[in-house]
Amino acid sequence: MGSLESGGLWPNRRKNAPVAMENRSATWPLLSLRAGRPQPFGPRGEPSAIDKQALSEPEFLDFAGFGSDQQGDPRHHGGPEKAVHHYAAEHYSMWAFELSAVPGVQNLAVGGFGENISTYGLTEDTVSAGDIFRLGHALIQVSQPRQPCWKLNVRFNVEQMALRVQTSGRTGWYYRVLEPGWVAPDSNLARVERPYPAWTLSRILNVLYRNRLDTDELRALAAVGALTEKMRQLVEKRLSLRKVEPWARRLDGVSPSQVG
Numbered sequence: 001m002g003s004l005e006s007g008g009l010w011p012n013r014r015k016n017a018p019v020a021m022e023n024r025s026a027t028w029p030l031l032s033l034r035a036g037r038p039q040p041f042g043p044r045g046e047p048s049a050i051d052k053q054a055l056s057e058p059e060f061l062d063f064a065g066f067g068s069d070q071q072g073d074p075r076h077h078g079g080p081e082k083a084v085h086h087y088a089a090e091h092y093s094m095w096a097f098e099l100s101a102v103p104g105v106q107n108l109a110v111g112g113f114g115e116n117i118s119t120y121g122l123t124e125d126t127v128s129a130g131d132i133f134r135l136g137h138a139l140i141q142v143s144q145p146r147q148p149c150w151k152l153n154v155r156f157n158v159e160q161m162a163l164r165v166q167t168s169g170r171t172g173w174y175y176r177v178l179e180p181g182w183v184a185p186d187s188n189l190a191r192v193e194r195p196y197p198a199w200t201l202s203r204i205l206n207v208l209y210r211n212r213l214d215t216d217e218l219r220a221l222a223a224v225g226a227l228t229e230k231m232r233q234l235v236e237k238r239l240s241l242r243k244v245e246p247w248a249r250r251l252d253g254v255s256p257s258q259v260g
Contacts, residue, residue, distance in 0.1 A: 027190040028119040031089050032110050033183060035059065035069035042154050050114035050155055058184040061138040063177045066116060080176055081143050081228040084135075087115035087172035088123045094170065099158060106157045113152070113172055119189055124169055124201035130226030132193040137181030139192075144228045145201045145208075146171040150253035162251045169205045174228075199224050207235075212244045 036052035049070050059066045065083040089110055099105050110118050117135070124145065131142045148162040148171055158164070165171055199221070207217045221227070222235045238244060 027188040028121050029188050030117055030119060030185060032115075032118045033059065033185040033187070034111055034116055035066045036114070037068075037070045041151065048151060050151055052111055052114055052116065054111065055185055058136070058182045060180065061135070061140075061177060061183050062180045065177075066183070069116060081230070082174040083177045084117060084140055084175040085113075085115045085146065085172060086117050086119070086122070086175065087113045088170070089118045089120050090123065091170045094168075098164075099156075102158055104157045107155055112156065114155070115172060117189070122189070124171065124173065124205065127173060127201050128194060128196050129199045129201065129204060129224050130194070130196040131191055132178065132195075133175070134188075134190045134192055135181075136183035136187035138177060138183055139179035139181070140175035141178055141226060142201070143174050143176045143226065144231045145173045145205055147250065149250050153252075160251070166205075166209055166247075166251070169202055171201075171205060173201050176228075196224050196226060213238065213242065215239065 033055045034052035035055055036049035038047035038049045039051060040046070041048035041050065052069070055068075059068060061067075061084070063080050063083065071079075092108060092110060092112070096108055099108065127142055129142055129144065133140050133142075148165040150162055152161045152165060153159065155161075204221060207214060207221050211217060218235050218239050222232055222239070224232075227235075234245060
């Protein structure tokens with residue numbers, strides 16, 4: 001796996017390169033609609049709702065998320081700014097290929113990343129911060145890319161899986177809810193507005209984890225109004241201190257070798 005210093009697994013991109021404008025009326029059918037409740041997880045049995053199950057009936061999506069979806073660690077997961085988690089279904093085949101030689105891999109299928117929704121056709125390269133989508137009868141807005149944590153190491157039984165995800169740029173992303181409404185398992189996701197088309201999630205991840213102290217990009221990212229306040233504070237702190245925040249606790253809190 002490529003190192004962060006060497007550019008990781010991202011292709012080279014020119015800063016401020018133009019971003020193609022997709023048809024804003026395009027729609028993507030849901031492949032999966034999922035929710036979960038906290039269960040003991042990891043070697044210490046800490047509560048986690050990452051093992052979300054597919055829903056067969058419509059679910060009401062409110063500002064805090066889907067009605068039957070709960071969080072084991074509400075300090076870091078869920079809440080109004082992370083009400084819905086989306087993971088691109090096409091990424092799973094990439095992970096299967098890249099991890100084919102790793103023994104004991106688990107949960108490498110749709111739902112593995114603890115996502116609420118999954119689709120084909122939308123990825124970090126084609127989704128931007130602030131993009132607004134109609135999901136069933138609800139209206140949602142992209143708020144930030146996911147920041148992977150150590151729970152992925154345990155979930156997939158792969159050492160440094162969280163770092164692999166971060167380095168790959170295949171992190172998934174979150175939405176806030178602008179208008180609550182009912183969502184069915186066979187609902188479509190339709191993009192209706194793109195206020196920041198140049199700020200794809202891939203570009204944001206590039207700033208966060210590759211060109212980490214690029215002052216111009218950090219300042220520009222801090223000005224993206226749709227970004228969550230927590231991520232904006234992270235960016236502003238980097239600018240102020242001129243150093244990158246530590247990642248070890250988030251990425252390596254628990255590894256598979258610690259699981260009995």
